Amino acid sequence: MCSCSRGSGRMLCYVVSKVSAAAQGYFHDDFLKHFVCKVSRRAPLINRGYYVRWKAVDHCLKQFFHATQSCSRRQILSLGAGFDSLYFRLHAEGALGGVTVFEVDFPEVARRKAALINSNTCLKDMLPDRETVSNQQTNAVFIRSGHYNLIGVDVRKEQEVEVTLSGAGLQWDAPTLVLSEVVLTYMETQWSDAVIGWAAKLLPQSVFVMYEQIHPDDPFGRVMQNHFLKLNSTIHALKQYPDTVTGLCLPQGWEKCVCLDMNQFYFDLLLEDERQRVEGLEPFDEFEVRKPP
Numbered sequence: 001m002c003s004c005s006r007g008s009g010r011m012l013c014y015v016v017s018k019v020s021a022a023a024q025g026y027f028h029d030d031f032l033k034h035f036v037c038k039v040s041r042r043a044p045l046i047n048r049g050y051y052v053r054w055k056a057v058d059h060c061l062k063q064f065f066h067a068t069q070s071c072s073r074r075q076i077l078s079l080g081a082g083f084d085s086l087y088f089r090l091h092a093e094g095a096l097g098g099v100t101v102f103e104v105d106f107p108e109v110a111r112r113k114a115a116l117i118n119s120n121t122c123l124k125d126m127l128p129d130r131e132t133v134s135n136q137q138t139n140a141v142f143i144r145s146g147h148y149n150l151i152g153v154d155v156r157k158e159q160e161v162e163v164t165l166s167g168a169g170l171q172w173d174a175p176t177l178v179l180s181e182v183v184l185t186y187m188e189t190q191w192s193d194a195v196i197g198w199a200a201k202l203l204p205q206s207v208f209v210m211y212e213q214i215h216p217d218d219p220f221g222r223v224m225q226n227h228f229l230k231l232n233s234t235i236h237a238l239k240q241y242p243d244t245v246t247g248l249c250l251p252q253g254w255e256k257c258v259c260l261d262m263n264q265f266y267f268d269l270l271l272e273d274e275r276q277r278v279e280g281l282e283p284f285d286e287f288e289v290r291k292p293p
């Protein structure tokens with residue numbers, strides 16, 4: 001997990017795993033289940049991994065909400081949002097406090113998500129003022145509503161991104177949390193560098209939270225690499241930036257970059273009570289853990 005700051009400041013399988021962790025009580029999200037056909041139960045180790053990922057992203061979101069609470073205009077820009085339920089669960093928690101959420105994914109993914117939302121009473125009732133807009137020129141698909149916007153655009157295409165997001169109402173000078181959770185590493189590094197660069201350039205008051213794999217050569221890293229090899233899918237950034245993504249962010253215009261591996265997050269930032277709660281949910285005998293020194 002890495003966050004950079006400036007100024008003052010195989011898609012469905014991911015959802016299925018998040019739904020599994022939520023169903024086992026690792027975290028609370030009543031909306032993820034609306035984005036899958038069937039709720040399946042994953043192995044305890046996978047549930048716990050998804051919990052730590054979810055908790056780390058949530059931690060960054062809550063820090064951002066706290067740091068910007070006095071600002072009247074605040075935004076979350078989620079790049080490669082897929083079928084994540086972020087807006088709906090934060091809205092239900094009452095945590096958004098006027099923050100506007102912009103979710104971006106490829107047009108075909110955004111179109112499927114828009115169709116899903118429009119056909120689901122629970123989800124569409126949470127967007128009473130929504131309109132579905134289709135931009136013929138850029139092939140972008142929108143759901144546009146007061147505090148939720150779903151946009152179909154390839155994030156590698158900077159000019160299209162700028163035009164489309166401006167059209168959707170993104171305010172480039174407002175405090176913004178840019179989120180990319182397991183997205184950039186699927187791109188060749190010239191493209192992930194470019195995305196990180198346009199975000200730094202276009203959003204002068206922002207923090208970029210990214211969650212990606214590091215340490216390809218530890219036992220877990222090797223399992224993951226073999227898995228992606230079988231899927232014929234390369235994890236590009238991992239080759240070039242195996243330990244941290246500091247080298248990825250700073251040359252692209254970010255002023256500061258902090259990287260945390262998930263063991264550090266689990267042991268250093270979670271309270272003992274919360275760790276005990278989680279470890280009591282589905283005890284398992286063996287797991288490898290690299291405690292921070």
Ligand SMILES: C[S@@+](CC[C@H](N)C(=O)[O-])C[C@H]1O[C@@H](n2cnc3c(N)ncnc32)[C@H](O)[C@@H]1O
Binds near residue numbers: 106156186
């Ligand atoms: C592994 S999924 C993660 C989804 C979501 N961030 C989550 O954590 O649940 C990666 C997502 O990134 C999207 N994506 C990858 N490259 C993209 C690009 N160039 N432009 C827009 N979306 C992209 C994919 O379509 C997919 O929905």
